[in-house]
Amino acid sequence: MFQKLQRKWKVNSISLVLILVTFATGGSLCGYLGKLLLGLTGLEKNILWFIIYIILVTLLWPLCVLVISIPLGQFSFFKKYITKIFGRFTGKKQPSKMRVAIFASGAGSNAQKIIEHFKNSKTVEIALIVCNQPNAGVLHIANTYKIETLLIEKERFFKGDHYLNDLQLKNIHFIVLAGFLWKIPTALVQAWPSKIVNIHPALLPKFGGKGMYGNNVHQAVIEAGETESGITIHFVDEVYDNGKIIFQATCKVEPEDNTDSLAQKIHRLEHTHFPEELEKVLMK
Numbered sequence: 001m002f003q004k005l006q007r008k009w010k011v012n013s014i015s016l017v018l019i020l021v022t023f024a025t026g027g028s029l030c031g032y033l034g035k036l037l038l039g040l041t042g043l044e045k046n047i048l049w050f051i052i053y054i055i056l057v058t059l060l061w062p063l064c065v066l067v068i069s070i071p072l073g074q075f076s077f078f079k080k081y082i083t084k085i086f087g088r089f090t091g092k093k094q095p096s097k098m099r100v101a102i103f104a105s106g107a108g109s110n111a112q113k114i115i116e117h118f119k120n121s122k123t124v125e126i127a128l129i130v131c132n133q134p135n136a137g138v139l140h141i142a143n144t145y146k147i148e149t150l151l152i153e154k155e156r157f158f159k160g161d162h163y164l165n166d167l168q169l170k171n172i173h174f175i176v177l178a179g180f181l182w183k184i185p186t187a188l189v190q191a192w193p194s195k196i197v198n199i200h201p202a203l204l205p206k207f208g209g210k211g212m213y214g215n216n217v218h219q220a221v222i223e224a225g226e227t228e229s230g231i232t233i234h235f236v237d238e239v240y241d242n243g244k245i246i247f248q249a250t251c252k253v254e255p256e257d258n259t260d261s262l263a264q265k266i267h268r269l270e271h272t273h274f275p276e277e278l279e280k281v282l283m284k
């Protein structure tokens with residue numbers, strides 16, 4: 001139950017404890033204040049007293065929790081929480097955020113940059129991390145940021161329902177491939193037309209296609225004697241590394257570069273550009 005709450009509210013365990021303490025203390029405080037104020041009126045304890053008490057407590061509750069949340073460092077959480085509840089009562093629904101799923105297979109440094117970039121966004125929520133490797137670093141990142149994960153399995157992804165229903169039920173609007181090494185099945189491409197983007201660690205159309213990922217790409221670039229490499233952000237279609245190019249940035253390949261040093265240069269470019277370019281695509 002605690003983990004469910006942590007995920008729902010996107011908070012770590014310390015914040016969750018402080019939030020629960022705020023709820024409990026704020027609730028008791030408004031109950032106490034309600035009785036105190038009614039005591040001053042000298043009203044007899046009857047049904048009317050009870051109705052006024054409930055109204056008083058309802059009015060005092062937001063104030064009490066907000067005041068208590070300040071010393072406990074949870075003010076921004078409660079401000080958002082109360083605004084949301086208030087919105088429900090007044091029928092003013094907050095505009096729902098665009099829910100983005102990140103697909104990743106590896107360390108997840110790009111996923112982390114994207115999560116950080118949209119952490120306080122009012123329009124975009126990184127709602128799900130989809131991963132095909134049970135030990136991938138990206139799953140630890142998802143856990144740190146309290147983002148829901150979906151561990152997928154090859155047979156079902158390629159030959160089964162491709163997790164289409166799961167993704168639709170989770171209301172995913174947009175998919176980002178950040179170091180995801182499986183080809184996206186046609187059914188998913190068709191279900192999210194022009195709503196799947198990938199980052200590739202080379203200047204497409206060169207050095208793309210099956211087997212071209214991570215260090216394989218850098219090795220091929222070095223072996224081909226290229227003096228320049230870079231990154232490509234592109235839409236995903238039915239063909240590997242083929243969709244419309246959105247953005248490219250370049251870096252030099254020096255004679256002394258090896259796969260590791262080139263990978264570092266590429267990662268730097270990715271971390272600088274991917275979150276911002278993604279935001280531009282999402283805002284269109």
Ligand code: GAR
Pocket residue numbers: 104105106107108109110111178179180181199200201212213214217266267270
């Ligand atoms: C990134 O360099 C990305 O471009 C590459 O995998 C790396 C993942 O790093 N993607 C591909 O090769 C896809 N063909 P990360 O896990 O640290 O984000």
